[in-house]
Amino acid sequence: MQVALDLVETDRAVQIAKEAVEGGVDWIEVGTPLIKSEGMEAVRTLKNSFPQKIILADMKVSDTGALEVEMASKAGADIVMVLAGADDSTIIEAVKAAKKYGVKIMADLISISDPVLRSEQLEKMGVDYINVHAGIDQQMVGRDPLDVISDIVQVVSIPVAAAGGLDATGCARAVQAGAEIVIVGGNIIRSADVRSSSRKIRESVDSPSVVMVSKPSQDSEIRKLLMGVSTPNISDAMHRKGVMKDIRPMLKGKKMVGTAVTIQTFGGDWAKPVEAIDMAKEGDVIVIYNGRRDVAPWGGLATLSCLNKGIMGVVIDGAVRDIDDITTIGLPVFASTYVPNAGEPKGFGEINAEITCGSLPVKPGDYIVGDDNGVVVVPKENAYEIARRAKEVEKTEKRLFEEIKRGATLSEIMKLKKWEKQ
Known part of the structure; x- marks a missing residue:
């Protein structure tokens, strides 16, 4: 069970990760927004804060594979995410660098048109994990990463991860489909009670067969x-x-x-x-x-x-x-x-x-x-799409309410002065 820290402030990420670990999270992902905002320092800080946990750097490597893997590994990452859509030469260089620096490579299938075929190719190139991922914008229009997991696990022998809007029920479905890793972002990091949300998902991952899995009609879901x-x-x-x-x-x-x-x-x-x-x-x-x-x-x-x-x-x-x-x-x-x-x-x-x-x-x-x-x-x-996006807005606001209740102001949490347009 992996938590994706798709935030832009390192201090908030550390606090949320702490609560998520207490709720049962195994791996900690330094999300792409956090890396873009804070750089490799975010990876260093998370590794120093959680030295016993696997730290994944979601670099979304698409070029200069060796250089970016080296950067992440030296900052403390144990796993580095590359884009499955990157050129084969980039992925091969990333794999070589990973072996040199003692880290693993996870390939993200986001936006891949033939994920089953690409998964076979990625395994042959030496990646360690496959991530079946519907991105946030794809989730908003109804893309489901779970639709192809069962096909992919039939053609590869390496572990398969699932990511993209997963909640407790979605994680249970992912495990039932053959995923060995579930990656959860918004349903943990935007929760007002991160520990409880993580614990609920932990329970569904550990006992997926007891979770009632059904897919409602789109109208009823809207x-x-x-x-x-x-x-x-x-x-x-x-x-x-x-x-x-x-x-x-x-x-x-x-x-x-x-x-x-x-x-x-x-x-x-x-x-x-x-x-x-x-x-x-x-x-x-x-x-x-x-x-x-x-x-x-x-x-x-x-x-x-x-x-x-x-x-x-x-x-x-x-x-x-x-x-x-x-x-x-x-x-x-x-x-x-x-x-x-x-x-x-x-x-x-x-x-x-x-x-x-x-x-x-x-x-x-x-x-x-x-x-x-x-x-x-x-x-x-x-x-x-609008209903899904509105739910993400609501989750974000609930988390902000919780952080304000702990004594901070909205301006302090959002670091408004830092992000004012110059």
């Missing part, structure tokens, strides 16, 4: 991920975009995640909004453009009707009424304001066309997330 993060997390994952303007929660403490059923209506005309309830499915969110804030296309009776269909909530660019009834019903409702008066059911507008709501385009099937901060729109075509 909904679960979005339900577990805040709208600020999602906004950060979307590079501060996706937030509806001037749309606020009518009930505090209510979370909503669902797929959009869109309604274009005008001036309080509530015919199409009410008809959309009958068209909506369980798990949907009604999203309405009303166009005016002085007359409402939605109220308590429509809200109550949504409960019968399992609708997750309602968003209105405009006004809502019957706020007292809506509060009693408890269904999440988000709107621009609330007023007493409603319009007439004239039937103008349309259902399930692309609309603008809160100054954002909304298409039928887009994921709509609302909480006490407001509402965000997650485009359906890249919802899985």
